[in-house]
Amino acid sequence: MERFKTGRFDGVADVIAIENLHIGLQTMAGQTPVLDGVSLKIRKGETACLVGESGSGKSLTSLAVMGLLPSGVLKVTSGRIMLGETDLLTRSKRQMRALRGSRISMIFQEPMTALNPVIRVGNQILEVLRSHGLASGKEAKRRVLDIMDQVHLPDVERIYRSYPHQLSGGQRQRIMIAMALILEPTLLIADEPTTALDVTTQKQILALISELQRKHGTAVLFITHDMGVVSEIADTVHVMRHGQIVESAPAQVLFRQPRHEYTRALLKAVPSLHPRSPRPEVSAPAALKVAGLGKTYASGGFLKARSEKRAAEDVTFQLMPGRTLGIVGESGSGKTTVARCVMRLVEPTNGAIRLGSLDIAHLPQGRLRDQRAKIQIVFQDPYRSLNPRRKIGQSLIEGPTNFGVAPEKALARARELMEIVGLSADALDSYPHQFSGGQRQRIAIARAVAMEPDVIVADEAVSALDVSVQDQVLKLLDDLQQKLGIAILFITHDLRVAAQICDYVIVMQHGKVVEHGTAEAVLVAPKHPYTRSLIDAAPGRGWDFGACREIAWPAAVS
């Protein structure tokens, strides 16, 4: 079978054609172009992927097509968006409203926020029919149940009556897709529709979109930052950067012979699923030893039956100095609970957490505080992990001064640390909002390193970053580890990232460790079926993006 989709679209009619679209940001000073001459077309049944890093203008393009640009701020300065024979830019708001849903529709990244939490999902789909005046009564309900069936929701009658919070993330996204497709639009815009989902769910949703597309001949504009996803579903790929399309090519061509330098850089930054080469065993005593760790959340109590949820159960591992242990799993697997227990941000229910020679699992707060310097954490969201009201310098010296280091000395060290993490020392006088996400994550790492810890817990520390930035931050962590011999506990849902940095990997499911071993053993020759399904679901797993060729997997995997 071919690795990439090879649909032929010669002579197929265009569904949508964006011609030389310019969008400007209205500011006091005048206009800054944010979209600069974007042209693309999508034909019937074609999937066009728009890829690029954050801020490249890909979402903006889709909003322009939907006629949903924030009015007053962003303005189309020139160009045309042709849907069949009509130029969407000349349509009135009312006409656009009639077109949305019926001819163009859209699915979003976060189905929970896109659905109304207080209306049953069935009625929300029904509303689409009703607002376009297309069906009512029994006929309408029949159509809703039919489309819910088409998106493979189980037990449609029950789900019809459910509220969004009663459904899983994947089911909610299916509801969104049902809503988008019930009127059989000719164009479906999908803006990062699987980014918030687990890999296994992502795989199902991607398959569903392809299936429905084949059935209805819908043109799909798929927006994503994930090259793996692109390689799975794209017929045509458009690479965007700084508001311009730098390269457009059929998927085949783009992945095998990328022409533009930026495309190549983007592909190179995609981490490979192939684990790093193993490093020698460490003979020193473990920096962190976790044994039988469990966390049970109890709810209910007064007037209510008590119920217990085991977020983590019998988790055991050890982390060697200068080595990285990855905890991998999908959302709800308990990996973050383990990280937070280890940091004592939540109280573990049972088990031991040995930091050096001391068990900190049940240490009282006062004595725990003395141990805090030895173990530090880097969080996922770089926008929230630094206090927006405090200067970088103040944030960096907070820890050391808590432990009696003189502020001047701590500041001098902070200056060195800024250089080490690749920022300039005068940034210490700035506030967090003056930095990009990647830079803030460097600062958060510097703050952790300033404590000279033995262990750093990185909780999804690169998940919110663009791939190229992700790559740099991973390299920084690796460098720091080699220089300072820090042990890293790396929590991630992304197997590619885990493969890049981890020496050892633990796979968690439903709060339990299902597989444990060297990165090589777990990722190349997984034993547990769950690990295997995770690896199978990783999009574009058979392709080495940097080298533009297939990966030869050992027989054990395939």
Place this chain on the structure above:
Amino acid sequence: MTRTLGETDAVAPQPGVSRFLSLPGSTRIGILPAIAAIVLLVILAVTICAPLLAPHDPLALSPTNRLKPPSADFPLGTDAFGRDLLSRILYGGQVSLFIGLGTAVVSVAAGLIIGLVAGFFRLADAIIMRVMDAFMAIPAVLLAVALVAVHGASVVSVIIAITFSEIPRVVRLVRSVVLSAREEPYVEAAISLGTRMPTILWRHLMPNTLAPLIVQATYICASAILIEAILSFLGLGIGTETPSWGNIMADGRTYFLVKPSLIFWPGLLLSLCVLSINILGDTARDRLDPRMRKREG
């Protein structure tokens, strides 16, 4: 690496404006808040300068000049005891505004501390909030009546009385802000850095509460001035020997048909003051709360 200035969330504070407050966006002030600010400043200045401006002693009785119409000697006329109305209004403004500001400062300060503790320590929370619920169940004016009845009517007891009924509102506000802010990763990072609880409360949580508190303070200020006037009007406020806008109106009530200006002038100033403070409070809320801010081009 290049810095990307202003590329991110508009919620972030501008450096250099203030360490604590985020005053984002343009510094343009609408016409209405500007008028409110000017009105308030003028009233403040005039009442503070009462000893210099007042033509008479506000307490000096003059039985021969009872209920005189405005004249050169008595610009707003006199009351039933022949006291100069203008002088009484000027001095009364001092008392009313002092009560307003005093109540605002005391209740915000007390509410802030209680709210921070309630928001951060779960055990304290349960106890504090039940006590606050109890406070809230008592109507403000009723509580004030009781306290004044026990402790006698003085400026301090009126401030205490009003403060008691305002504190629960401030506590709830602060608590709710703290409850959401304590989940922020930067607070958890501070815990991991070994920062002590009181420092975390003060350094990382308190600044989040300031913007809503300033807004709340303006409302408290305005409502305290009003409650004082109500109490005085009911004869439960400060004694007539200390003029306040409230008791000037209370005194004038009897002569309303003969001489409505006894109620009109203090009432007008009172309304202007409360209105201005409320307008400024609304403006502060719009500017400080990013969710309330409208998109600015």
